[in-house]
Amino acid sequence: MATLKEVLTRHAADVPGAVALVAHGEQPEVAAVGSADAQSTVPMAPDSLFRIASLTKPIVAAAVLMLVDDGELALDDPVARWLPELASPMVVRTPAGPVDDVVPAVRPITVEDLLTFRCGYGLAADMTLPAVDLLLQVLGHPAASPRGLPPDEWLAALAQVPLLHQPGEAFLYDTGSDLQGVLISRVTGRPLPQFLAERLFEPLGMADTGFFVPTAALGRLTSAYRRGEEGLQLIDSPEGRWSSPPPFPSGAAGLVSTAGDLLAFGRFLLAEGTVGDHRLLTPRSVHAMTANHLTPAQREAGRLFLHGQGWGYGGSVDVEAEQPWEVPGRYGWVGGAGTAWHVVPATGTVTVLLTQVELTSPDPTPLMREFWTYAAKP
DSSP states (O other): OOOOHHHTTTTTTTTTTEEEEEEESSOOEEEEBBBTTTTTTSBBOOOOOEOEEEEEEEEHHHHHHHHHHHHHHOOBBBBGGGGGSSSOOOOETTTOOOOSSEEOOSOOOOOHHHTTSSSSSSSSSTTHHHHHHHHHHHHHHTTTOOOOOHHHHHHHHHHTTBSSSOOOSSOSSHHHHHHHHHHHHHHSSOOOOHHHIIIIHHHHOOOBBBBBBOOGGGGGGGGGGEETTTTTEEEOOOTSGGGOOSSSSTTTTOEEEEEEHHHHHHHHTTSSEEETTEESSSSSHEEEEEESOOOOHHHTHHHHHTTTTTEEESEOOOSOOSTTTTOTOOOOEETTTTEEEEEEETTTTEEEEEEBBBBBSSSHHHHHHHHHHHOOOO
16 A cells, blocks of 8 residues: 555656645654755755645634634624625626626625625636626635735725625635635734634644744745646745735635644544633534535535535535545535645544645646545545
8 A cells, every 4th residue: 555655756746845644543644745846945844834725714714613602703693793894785686797787685694604605705617707707806816916905995895896696595615715804803803813823823733824924934935836838837935925914814815834733723623623621612613614504506506616515614515425535524625725634524534735836727636636535545
């Protein structure tokens, strides 16, 4: 049987380097191969730092649920109480219709609508729909550079865009997580990075997770690449965008982390919200977070992103075992920067795969597929 390191090494032509982790119990198997840059000047290490992109989403969803457990929020609360910019949303009459042919929303957008990605804002399978195109023009594409507007200005800009669907009607990707981040800040009166650091990262020992990398740790930050016609193209260096605090701490894709920190977050969910003797989330919230909330029709409409699976809060949930690695109840997500993280409650497994080459589509890479197949073996 191949080792984890051998699995990664087989894909050396596809990525400069990678770090992977599989934990079935207390002792995880960890492998680091290749280099942190395409020039092979910095060896990859188990504690190398990666831009985790959309793996930010489950972390921010957990933070929202902490506020629910605290009694600061309820899932059925209208978000307009804290986000008054969204108090009177308009919805395009038909998804393919013009952005000025709108009707009022039939009900308010709720906290749970943000968590389930059914708030009416977000990416659809057809990116050319006028309302989606306007959303991308106003906010920028998620795969592009980090948000340039401060949170209040970002939300004011978003409020000028009509919803593509009525609240609760359809799964639309990404924007709900950025809204969750702004919501956390408004409810608590604290910047999102401060809240996450105090309430999640410090208790879980996630010392390397944050929205930027301190100068002393920049030597561990990998370079980020995009695949082009002439090979890998550098899109961000260690001294680039993540070397200083961002104007907009993105709840959808803003975090940097390590395999060890993501293992800690996974074990926290498998322990139903506890770390040691300290409870951070109730079992009820963890179960809600990792359960599917979409109808079959909503799952099918979101197939481009979900590949037939469901969506919990902040991550996908396997509903059917369509692939060898899929197990009903498996929860996690994939990041567009080339990252993946999952927990399997049925087997107590945590899996982490970190690379620094941007995905070219929502489809998992051959390395991800082989890694997941490897991790699924007893």
